[in-house]
Amino acid sequence: MIMKHRTYTVKGMYCPACKEIIEETLLESGKVSEAEASMAKGTVSVSYNGDDISARELNALFSNGAYTFSDTPAQKNSVDELLKAAAIALIVTGFVSTLSYSGLHSIPAIDRASSLATLFLFGLLAGLSSCAALVSGVLLSLTSQWMSKYKEDASLLHKMEPHLFFNIGRIATYTLFGALLGLVGETIHLSPAFTSFMIVTISLLMIVPALQMLGITFFNRFSIALPKKARPSKAANRKSTPLQAAGAGVMTILVPCGFTMAAEGAAVLSGSASAGMLIMLFFVLGTTLPLFIIGFSSTKLGSNPRTSRLYMKTAGMLIILFSLYNMNDRFDLTGRFSLAGSSGAGTSESVAVAAVTNQREQSAADGNAALVKTIYTNAEDITPSTFQVKTGQKVRMVVDSRDTGTGCMSTIMIPGLYEKPQSLVKGKPVIMEFTAKKPGSYKITCAMGVPRGVINVQ
Structure with a gap:
């Protein structure tokens, strides 16, 4: 019997896991003897014997509508669908941004004496704002891959397994890290440079799958998949997914938001492993509720044939917006804050002002200590922003x-010089005491590593 070959256009193939699930499902159906999907082309080529196979027959194999097969070339994205997705994504991003920049985080100001309820509330606000922007982008990107590894008739509860393990991984890691911070204090911390690198790297890496989710086939060629012979079976893939999800949750400790930095600072100040553990535990529990709701909603919408396409495009746009949000929060790309002269070099005027201030306040300092003062406003950040102190001097x-x-x-x-992030709250002076042991230039930053001034130690 002559072997027949045919190529179909496929819509909904956004990731290597999608490619694998399509090939495996077609082969398991018995309708084809060979199946080769191409993300770059948005097609699947099949080989078979006997009667011709229609696109309708292939669509019947994927009853949830996640993948759609056609005999005709792929059509361009629906403008109406893209506009709806853009509107939803902008509303969600606007909500997150509003909470992040509203100053609400200062209401449950935390320290080592904060109640567990206050820590939970602080975590809840984090999970709805800047931490949401950091972790939700990763979560939305992973959700599309997790869903493709489960059978179409699997229950919603079963499909939620990866989200459960993702959050278990986060909770366990943050809790253990809190205990370590309370036990050994400042000897364990993630440098701003490292966290900046991790956040920017992850944000950039998420943009490619996001563009694939939007249906921009050009970016499908950048996906990497294992050779067929090296791939685990479908069942083995499903079994390993929860563990992979837990591992992803563990890795989120490497991309802390400003809220997380503040909680870690409180754990350091606690001076106790048990207290540090409880501080980080109740903080991460607060962040978990919004993230679990996001996971549930994305799984529910992505599993519904009527909403899966709109969900995929909305998720893609959200990932891109969150990635841009994270990079702006790190590097102030929009110039929302006035940081002129705070990048490290400073200006002669700001140095002179700081020097005069130091001289006037020196009499108020004890012994060899130098008292330096600056003023913070939203419009100008810290003024003055550059300071000179002596090596070995207490400041x-x-x-x-x-x-x-x-x-x-x-x-x-x-x-x-001073590794504990302090919150800037109107009417509440921030006091940082340290000894400048080594000469050099030390940047004054936010907890996320954005520079805002410099202290020159001579």
Whole structure:
């Protein structure tokens, strides 16, 4: 019997896992003897004997409508569908941004004496704002891959397994990290440079699958899949998914938002493994509720044939917007904050002002200590922003907060001199005491590593 060959256009193939599920499902159906899907072309080529196979027969194999087969070339994305997805994504991003920059984070200000309820509320706000932007983008990207590994008739509860394990991984890691911070304090911390690198890298990596989810086939060629012979079976793939999800949850400790930095600071100050553990436990529990709701909603909408296409495009746009949000929060790409002169070099004027301030306040310092003062406002950030101190000198830095900081810039710290992020709350002075042991230039930053000033130690 002569072997026949045919190629179909496929819609909904956004990731390597989608490619694998299509090939395996077609082969298991017995209708074809060979199946080769191409993400770059958006097609699947099959070989078979006997009667011709229609696109309708292939569509019947995927009753949830996740993948659609056609005999005709792929059509362009529906403009109406893209506009709906864009509107939903902008509303969600606007909500997250509003919460991030509203100053609400300062209401449940936390420290080592904070109640467990306050820590939970602080985590809840984090899960609805800047932490949501960091973790939700990753979660939405992973959800599309997780869903493709489960049978179409699997229950919603079964499909939620990866989300459950993802959050279990997060909770366990944050809790253990809190215990370590309370036990050994500042000897364990993630440098702002490292967290910046991780956040930017992850944000950039998420953009490619997001564009694939939007149906832009050009980016399908950048996906990497294992050779067929090296792939695990469908059943083995499903069994390993929860463990992979837990591992992804563990890795989120490497991309902390400003809220997380503040909670870690409270754990350091607790001076106790048990107290540090409880601080981070109740904080991460607060962040878990919004993330679990996001996971449930994405799984529910992605499993419904009537909403799966709109969900996929909305998720793609959200991932892109969250990625841009994260990079802006890190590098102030929109110039939302005035950081002129705070990148490290400073200006002669700001140095002179700081020097005069130091001289006037020196009499108020104890012994060899130098008292330096600056003023924080939302419009100008910290003024002055450049300071000179002597090596070996004890320094007491006071920040007069005239406004409540917003977003990433709601915290202040000095990596290398003062590693505990402090919240900028209107009317509440921030006091940072340290000894400048080594000469050099130390940047004054927010907890996310954005520079806002410098202390030159000579």
